[in-house]
Amino acid sequence: MIKTEIIGNIGVLTLARPWVHNALNFQMFKELKYYLEKWREDQDVKVIVLTGEGESFCSGGDLEEFSQLSKEEIADCFKQIKDILLALHQYPKPTVAALNGTAVGGGCELASACDFRLAHPAVQLGFVQIRLGITTGWGGANYLFKLLSRQKALELLLSGERISSIEAYKLGLIDKIFPTEDFLRHVLAWCRRFACQPLDAILLYKQTAQQADDPRFTLSQKITLEVERCLKVWGGQLGGPSLSAVNASFFTKKQEKVVGRV
Numbered sequence: 001m002i003k004t005e006i007i008g009n010i011g012v013l014t015l016a017r018p019w020v021h022n023a024l025n026f027q028m029f030k031e032l033k034y035y036l037e038k039w040r041e042d043q044d045v046k047v048i049v050l051t052g053e054g055e056s057f058c059s060g061g062d063l064e065e066f067s068q069l070s071k072e073e074i075a076d077c078f079k080q081i082k083d084i085l086l087a088l089h090q091y092p093k094p095t096v097a098a099l100n101g102t103a104v105g106g107g108c109e110l111a112s113a114c115d116f117r118l119a120h121p122a123v124q125l126g127f128v129q130i131r132l133g134i135t136t137g138w139g140g141a142n143y144l145f146k147l148l149s150r151q152k153a154l155e156l157l158l159s160g161e162r163i164s165s166i167e168a169y170k171l172g173l174i175d176k177i178f179p180t181e182d183f184l185r186h187v188l189a190w191c192r193r194f195a196c197q198p199l200d201a202i203l204l205y206k207q208t209a210q211q212a213d214d215p216r217f218t219l220s221q222k223i224t225l226e227v228e229r230c231l232k233v234w235g236g237q238l239g240g241p242s243l244s245a246v247n248a249s250f251f252t253k254k255q256e257k258v259v260g261r262v
């Protein structure tokens, strides 16, 4: 129910239950967890893209399946799902939700847990939970509060209204709008700008990003750690190019330029 593909260092996870608009059942969460863990250490995967098959990105939790569970079973299920979304939010590599179509309920929670959200003009988004008499059950409101101002996030959550991707872009919830035609091709080209970079540097920037909003560190400590990270890659400690290799590449390019000018 989750299809996977690695395209040029980009791991693509496709929610594949289009007959129910990619409603997420528990089996899909298990698969999502499995692939996120598998790709965490995979040197060939530098960026993760989550998308959906068919006309929707995701219609949220599978209401059919969840309605058959007891209160205790739902509590256990949601606990496991919120851990998977948190792991996605704290993932060491960049994560991208490619909204190929409608995202509602838990579909918006999933997208909000990612680093980036890309969409096309026909996409609609809605934190519709309140219209069912419930609230976000997977941590999605907290991710939304990190992305939007308190009042904009509250407006979306309290109204349960669906908004267009263009409105969501203006709010800052969507990072980029691409044409509907060949949407995934545009997404992959956008992600390739990250995926073509050295993995060590990608991982270190993600660490710096995670730390940026961690209240346990002062700004001075965060900056010291940021500098230490740079020195690690500079010295080649992570298996990247060493100081001399960085210099060599700089001077080789410089020399080539000079030769080219003659």
Ligand SMILES: CC[C@@H](C(=O)O)C(=O)SCCNC(=O)CCNC(=O)[C@H](O)C(C)(C)COP(=O)(O)OP(=O)(O)OC[C@H]1O[C@@H](n2cnc3c(N)ncnc32)[C@H](O)[C@@H]1OP(=O)(O)O
Binding pocket: 019, 020, 021, 023, 024, 056, 059, 060, 061, 062, 063, 064, 065, 066, 102, 104, 105, 106, 107, 109, 128, 129, 132, 135, 136, 137, 138
């Ligand atoms: C439970 C977790 C909770 C959270 O913590 O966040 C949530 O996610 S709550 C929110 C749950 N989601 C919803 O309320 C959305 C429900 N779906 C829709 O609003 C619409 O289906 C749609 C996604 C906007 C598409 O509308 P439309 O194009 O008109 O299609 P249909 O409505 O006819 O749907 C076709 C088919 O799909 C089934 N379906 C859709 N969503 C779900 C779902 N979330 N769970 C289970 N099944 C779903 C729908 O019942 C239809 O089935 P059939 O009638 O058997 O064809």
